[in-house]
Amino acid sequence: MQLKDKVILVTGAASGIGRQTCLTLAAAGARIFTSDLNGAGAAETAARIEAEGGRAASFAHDVTDADAWQRVIAEIERQAGRLDGLVNSAGLMIVRPFKDTDFALYRQQQAVNVDSVWLGCQAAQALMAKTAALGKGASIVNLSSILGQKGGSMHSAYCTSKGAVRLMSKALAVELGRSQIRVNSVHPGLVETPLGIGSMQDLISHGVPLPSIEAAVGMVAQRTPLGRMAQPLDVANVIAFLCADESAYVTGTELTVDGGYSIN
Ligand SMILES: NC(=O)c1ccc[n+]([C@@H]2O[C@H](COP(=O)([O-])OP(=O)(O)OC[C@H]3O[C@@H](n4cnc5c(N)ncnc54)[C@H](O)[C@@H]3O)[C@@H](O)[C@H]2O)c1
Numbered sequence: 001m002q003l004k005d006k007v008i009l010v011t012g013a014a015s016g017i018g019r020q021t022c023l024t025l026a027a028a029g030a031r032i033f034t035s036d037l038n039g040a041g042a043a044e045t046a047a048r049i050e051a052e053g054g055r056a057a058s059f060a061h062d063v064t065d066a067d068a069w070q071r072v073i074a075e076i077e078r079q080a081g082r083l084d085g086l087v088n089s090a091g092l093m094i095v096r097p098f099k100d101t102d103f104a105l106y107r108q109q110q111a112v113n114v115d116s117v118w119l120g121c122q123a124a125q126a127l128m129a130k131t132a133a134l135g136k137g138a139s140i141v142n143l144s145s146i147l148g149q150k151g152g153s154m155h156s157a158y159c160t161s162k163g164a165v166r167l168m169s170k171a172l173a174v175e176l177g178r179s180q181i182r183v184n185s186v187h188p189g190l191v192e193t194p195l196g197i198g199s200m201q202d203l204i205s206h207g208v209p210l211p212s213i214e215a216a217v218g219m220v221a222q223r224t225p226l227g228r229m230a231q232p233l234d235v236a237n238v239i240a241f242l243c244a245d246e247s248a249y250v251t252g253t254e255l256t257v258d259g260g261y262s263i264n
Pocket residue numbers: 011012013014015016017018035036037038041061062063064088089090091092093112143144145146187188189190191192193194195196197
């Protein structure tokens with residue numbers, strides 16, 4: 001895939017899908033800026049890229065902080081002079097019965113999963129438009145979920161957030177298309193990451209009758225046509241495609257990466 005020398009910022013880069021996306025994009029030749037609230041984790045991802053011969057730098061970055069977004073984008077412009085890609089992977093999943101999801105928790109879920117994407121796209125769009133005008137366009141990839149396409153018990157705040165990311169991506173795809181900035185959303189099913197496994201644990205602690213995390217994962221695999229849960233690389237490869245020149249005519253789409261789980 002054509003990613004060589006593209007400059008790409010990935011949030012949530014200390015863990016799971018974000019970290020794997022950084023490694024996959026870097027292996028294909030992209031220059032990566034890693035960002036995460038966990039600054040040490042973001043730095044570790046960047047160090048792994050550099051150890052493998054790639055180019056990376058990191059930020060300790062709270063994606064809910066509008067000023068921090070301005071600083072991160074200004075620093076990327078100073079260091080690299082361009083921004084070809086933005087992958088919004090930072091996220092939280094609150095698993096809680098609706099009656100127990102108080103407004104503060106609901107707001108926290110929207111701040112980390114939705115406000116962050118809004119702030120990031122807004123902070124990045126001028127530099128991305130400038131980069132896009134050099135001839136190869138630019139690409140924003142937002143992490144939604146299959147829970148942004150359908151409802152899920154105990155996931156009211158999370159579904160609300162991921163549904164918003166889905167439609168925000170389409171609205172921005174329409175508006176930023178003439179600037180040659182493509183905007184797409186990716187919708188994973190259950191992925192083996194701290195967030196994915198943690199959500200199984202949360203379901204158990206809120207009384208869903210699952211004997212163990214292993215049993216819950218087994219049940220998901222059983223219901224999935226491809227017969228297994230996803231690994232971060234399954235999602236990272238799709239994100240890489242959406243960042244690459246090969247997807248030059250793909251915008252406003254929602255790409256489901258769930259092994260067929262949600263069609264079954
Ligand atoms: N794992 C799954 O099953 C799954 C399924 C569908 C969608 N997703 C989505 O994919 C994305 C990545 O999830 P993951 O499974 O890799 O999770 P993860 O927990 O492994 O990684 C999420 C990262 O986001 C960071 N983060 C959290 N709050 C932040 C903040 N305020 N500022 C900056 N960074 C912050 C965390 O420090 C962490 O490193 C999320 O948006 C998630 O909702 C995950």
